[in-house]
Amino acid sequence: MADRAHGGTPEMVDWDLAVLTAKRLMRPGPDVSRDEARETVRELRESAALAEGHVRAYTGLHAESATAPVLIVDRAGWVQANADGFKVVLRPLIAKMVEKRGDSGGMTAAVGSRVTGVEAGGLLAYLASKVLGQFDPFVDVGQQCQRCRMETATAGRLLLVAPNVVHVERELEVDPHDFRLWVCLHEETHRVQFTAVPWLREHMLGEIAHLLESTELDPQKLAGMLREALEQVGRMVRGDSEASLLDPLQTQEQREVLERITAVMSLLEGHADVVMDGVGPEVVPSVEQIRRKFTARRAGAGPLDQLIRRLLGFDAKMRQYRDGAVFVRGVIDKVGMEGFNAVWAAPRNLPDQADIADPARWVARVHG
Secondary structure, eight states, rough: OBBOOGGBBOOOOOOOOHHHHHHHHOOOOOOOHHHHHHHHHHHHHHHHHHHHHHHHHHOOOOGGGGGGGGGEHHHHHHHHHHHHHHHHTHHHHHHHHHHHHHOOOOOHHHHHHHHHHHHHHHHHHHHHTOOEEEEEOOTTTTOBOOOTTBBTTTTTTEEEEEHHHHHHHHHHHOHHHHHHHHHHHHHHHHHHHHHTTTTTHHHHHHHHHHHHHOOOHHHHHHHHHHHHHHHHHHHHHHTTTTTTTSGGOHHHHHHHHOOOHHHHHHHHHHHHHHHHHHHHHHTTTTTHHHHHHHHHHHHHHHEEEEEEEEHHTHHHHHHHHHHHHHHHOOOOOHHHHHHHGGSOOGGGGOOHHHHHHHHHHHHHHHHH
């Protein structure tokens, strides 16, 4: 039988199979003793708590962080958490499919969900060794973490992937204590953003739902989009820097929604980078060395890894960090941190793509 979504409707992805596939394919973590693992978990938890105080003081945001727990996970735990999150995010698309095609629950649905489950598992396996930390705002109210057996709340949860943090700090040969706090400064900023701005989670879920609800389900149109996507992959392999895997898969309506989502993500990631760099020199003695080595590591990926990163949209993610940070610094230079914090007052104050490119435009629109 096909996997079942919330409310008993059929899933388009067999998430149990996806998790199982990812666990079989993902790379093993670094070799650490039981005592080292226990100490890493302890220090990451302490670093997260310490970082939260610095983030609050620097940003002026007042967050109820207790509503969003910090979970220190291994790679398998990260895979499970993201499978749980994807279930929530994809519900609007599943509901649309059920409405259009009916809940047949037959062999086609079962086979299709298992195929996509294996594909999703492969993707999760690749990402499981890359992510240092992640704030997941989309976990359901009262959904129980399968690994920690605790109830999570509406504001989401912060995941810190302990083996990946250890792997990178060893690879970069940086001070482990400094590196762990540096990572936590960025991720804690996201936890503060969502817990201090209660409407932000529902706003993002609404935009994603709009994006998915506008997905084209006509088989012929989908086939055409996929052919265009394959052509884009070919251009990427040949080194075309302008090729984009996402463009053929979007209608005009989806592009407009995606632009709004991208602008908000640029704000969130840029804000986290600005906070990290603003707080870092005061509390992370080796921050300049860490930033320099971390940036060099990112740029030094091999050709295959670079291609995979482009296909998965990592290049776009890096632009979000860069463009968002320029926007945040530009606004703070003009109206200060308190004036910048007007961005969190209501959805209408969020920047669009034009604002991200021109901070003065946002200041004029919001502050008049």
